[in-house]
Amino acid sequence: MSDTSASVLLTVRDVRKSFGNHEVLRGVTTSIGANEVRAVIGPNGAGKTTFINVVTGIYAPTSGRVSLAGRDISRAAPHSIVREGMARTYQIASLYPSLTVAENIVVACRAASKFSKARMTDAISPREYRDRMLELFNLTRLAGRQVAEISHGDQRLVELAVTASLRPRLMLLDEPTAGMSPAETQQFIELINTRLRSSCAIMLVEHDMKVVMGTADTITVLANGAVLAEGGPDSIRNNAKVQEAYLGSAFAH
Template sequence: MSMLEVEGVSKRFGGIQALQGCSLSVEHGSVTGLIGPNGSGKTTLFNVVTGYARPDAGTVRFEGTAIDNLPPDRILALGIGRTFQMVRIFPRLTVLENMHVPVRRQGLAGVLSGASTHEERARVLDLLRFVGLERLKNEPAGNLSFGQRRLLEIACVLMAGPRVILLDEPGGGVNPTMLRAIAGHIRELNGQGITFFVVEHNMGFVMELCHRVIVMHRGSVIAQGDPEAVRRDPAVLEAYLGE
């Protein structure tokens, strides 16, 4: 059984068919890439998998259990974490405060009152150290560079203890040095057993990091396989040249 199984998923927005009978799977322990021209449905697929969009048809299974009717917080609690193409952090909260947001049920008031357990605070510091943001812990997150915000978002997701993480363009707006750092973190976390499903336009990043690559075009999967084979696939070249 695959970790994540998407079967025949369709999603329409008004006149736009964003997903059309999309089927794919992500294997346990893999780093799986998801590529395709702009508008091919990658973010919509991530939204469906993580509960931010309801599919019109089809199913999504996590370890064999259908999850396509669950809300985002339930899906996160099951072990599926994600980051967003447009980074979602709270710019006026400090780096530390941002780290407490995902685990705080009582909402922002709880974060600001500092009501966290000793273990939780230790874990926050461990994760900030891991992504290299510990010395910035008391800075408002709005002062961070774009790349540092992406690292903070990854650290926030890790607070929930996910078993698979979906990253939507982690390299977007990030300089090459920072992108290499992000790739290093992904590799290390993958070595610890976390599965990754990653949308990224930087081909060097995808080729180096991914065990398997899935290609979408107009809402459906048009190719999949090892990175080299996918890169040479004429259908893939045609999809990119045609857009």
């Protein structure tokens, strides 16, 4: 997808990131469309989380450029990148454990109503919006429960709901199904396909090939901090280099 295309949301150009002498990202170039679901896969230590950290402003790239909707955000702080319309989840849940599920969502809705006004086309009240999000994520059943006391899988679901409540243009998910049961994972796949993909672009780092193949329009394979291959699920599945570097073992367990 070319940089000038109106439908490109995120552009990453030759991004490098070093920690001391250790070059973790070695020139990553890709772009993500406005309604695309992108999976980033690769062996442990390939640089996937670092890539998300650079895109979301946790780390500035050592060199290269990241732009969102044509705006250079390479050196922007994480909070201003959130305002530009990027929201992420972490490998480790980042919720308010002593608040209820509904309260956690309200916190995100309030934040969104402050900084995402321009992207809000519907005129619904915060309470209605909260209830809509609870329903969308099948969390109405847990609305009044403290986050600390619900299952790990349900916490992951709340985290997703909180992230979506920020009304992002691009949602970044780092191993969203880690700790989920097979049934919860299936529910997650359906959620992406039936609800989330129509509202924003999604970039997810994921080891579960069922999730990757069941949701992604395009897959980027990172190995040793560089893009080994990029393409649709079938072309990636059948790519000999990818098989050798990663998929052989990924499909084995």
